[in-house]
Amino acid sequence: MIESLRQWLVGICTAVFFITAIEMLLPDNSMKKYCKFVLGLILITVFINPLIKIFNKDFDINSYTAKAIESFEENTKSEKSLKDFNEYKEKSKADTIEAFESNLKLSCEKNLKEKYPDGNYKVTIKADYDEESNIVYVKNVNVEIQKGSVEKVKKVDVSGKTTSVSNFNEESNEQCNKIKNYLSKELNVSEDVIHVNS
Known part of the structure; x- marks a missing residue:
């Protein structure tokens, strides 16, 4: 239990340090608020990961992320997605x-x-x-x-079946x-x- 708590605190500290470093490097423009939102989601995930494990011992955020990426890749490889992409x-x-x-x-x-x-x-x-x-x-x-x-009026040829403008x-x-x-x-x-x- 103490080892799990220690890992959780180390994870939070690492995430906070990482997020602070990223925010310092971000330029002041319209993208900054979106980056802060994503970084906030990462921090929330780090916080709630151990709480979810209390209720579901088999929960692993990495496996869920890998499954989501795999599902996305399968969908993008499908014929319909490729056709839609080409049309777009x-x-x-x-x-x-x-x-x-x-x-x-x-x-x-x-x-x-x-x-x-x-x-x-x-x-x-x-x-x-x-x-x-x-x-x-x-x-x-x-x-x-x-x-x-x-x-200026353009010449019109009406000699044939079709009318054409030069x-x-x-x-x-x-x-x-x-x-x-x-x-x-x-x-x-x-x-x-x-x-x-x-």
Whole structure:
């Protein structure tokens, strides 16, 4: 009994020492309160472990923890979990690309308006995700320069069964080249992926 009490007190002292050391090393940010919560749970576990053993002699927190981890690993290996994970990953990837395109579009339009205030700019961004390097990159940037308040009418081909609107017809003029060069430097992409139509 005295040996058990001694082990319990040594366990509490060790836990308190460990928790104090960790709290001293934690930076002052929003994560600190969560870390303190987890450390508090550890301390509570150290306190109640001997009390539980009084009522249940076979209780061992380590075996319960090992069983919980093993159960979690079995669940994550299952087909359904893998399918759910892949679906979540794809949705997350698509959402990230969409947010990236939207934010970059707004940023480009704002920067172009500040740099070249004489025109209105409509920017379309196409981005993609590179699995190997784990980054989102710019595939294509289309800039439409709108002079005045009315948009230029695009050519429409109605000769066949389907009606199609022509894509960007790039004009080679000085302003288009300046915009290409400017965006290439701003976005750190090749001028080949930037198309300017005025």
